Amino acid sequence: MIHIAGTRSEEIRQRIAEDIVSGRLRPGQRLEELQLADQFNVSRTPVRDALRELSGTGLVEIRPNRGTWVAEIDSDQLEELFEAFAEIEALCARLCAVRLTVIERRRLELLHEESEAYVTAGDHEGYARLNEQIHNSIYQGSRNHALYEIVRGLRHRTAPFRVPQFYITNDRMKNSYAEHGALLAAILQEDAQAAYAAMYSHIANSSVNVIGFLRESLHK
Template sequence: MTEIRRPRGRPRKVKPEDAQPLLVPIGLHERASQHLRELILTGVLAPGQELVEADLSATLGVSRTPVREALKLLAVEGLVELRPNRSARVPDLQAEAITQLFEAIAGIERIAAEFAAVRITDVELAHLRALQDEMEGYYRATDLAPYFVINQQIHRLIVSASRNRPLQEAHESLYGRAELVRRRALRTPERWDESVAEHRAIFHALEARDALRAGALLCDHVGRTGTAVLNHLSAVQRSPDKACVSVR
């Protein structure tokens, strides 16, 4: 038990359950980065748009210092491009960069799904099933914003279930950049229909502990999303499905 000493008298013993939890406040720069991230991912701050610190400071109601730190955080995620002696900006959506990005993520998620199929726990499978049901509910309601949030959680859960930290770190370092464009693919009704069906098939493969099928399905799913993004942006018609080469 913890003792609290007072100026006078005997020390009073405090039971652990009476102790107050330690609160860790979120810094201004972290709050600013959260707000800016959402503005970028929802397209309020469009690709190619300059991010003037003074304007962002006024919009967010904070000084320029936390804004500057927030931009550095988002640059690490690939959501902001820092330029020497110039204002930062939201990166342009270049076809070749998008293709390479989805190739990389498709390969990572394929390997992760193969590991996850044999390492995922029953508790994680139950959680994945609940997320799938929740996501399909938002799909039927045509409510894209919460659908997309659950979609992200599913992808991250599968990678986490691989029990491979380097894979998780590589995936997380790239996933923020993919968020910048993935929402645009789901705005196409046909792709949204396909995506839901693909997610369902991926879950069934994981549930059956079928590593090769789970990996192939997830790789193909990510590749199709990349292609849909390119098509939606009226860019080149090259498919990222080349990432779907067996790793075994």
């Protein structure tokens, strides 16, 4: 039985997403609810919830009265999605640079310092957790609820394609840490334009890494 802090459907969603992105589940393959329920030792309800969530990311296609299927991943559309994601994240960083309180700036600085230990240890999953906290702090620091909802939605849609154990190398993690350093420096200096540029570059670099991995896996 799966035991997690959140919902069972969340872990099932993540596991299925990993299988799709890694190529273990191929486009056009049917996903049987009963078979997945047996695999994860759960009822069909959390499986159904997980598949519904995945349909919102474009990884699966739910066909009324016909079942659920692994969708074709269009790398060009994914590139457009990441382009929009980079613009919105960069806007959050620009606003964050001039709206964070002194205490919030220090908390962000401490998160960045803490993430260094994961880089040194080569702990991709630990770094990914801190990365989420850093980015979320910047979203909240924008002090714009409408923008926060948009960026969280985009982050949710891109999440299955940012599974750390598949495409993050030690070099990419080190580069990401350095990019966070440049971003943090701009925010601490209250340089809105530099924060925008640093965040846009950070997301662009990440997206190149992700899309390159996906194009490779799709042609295996």
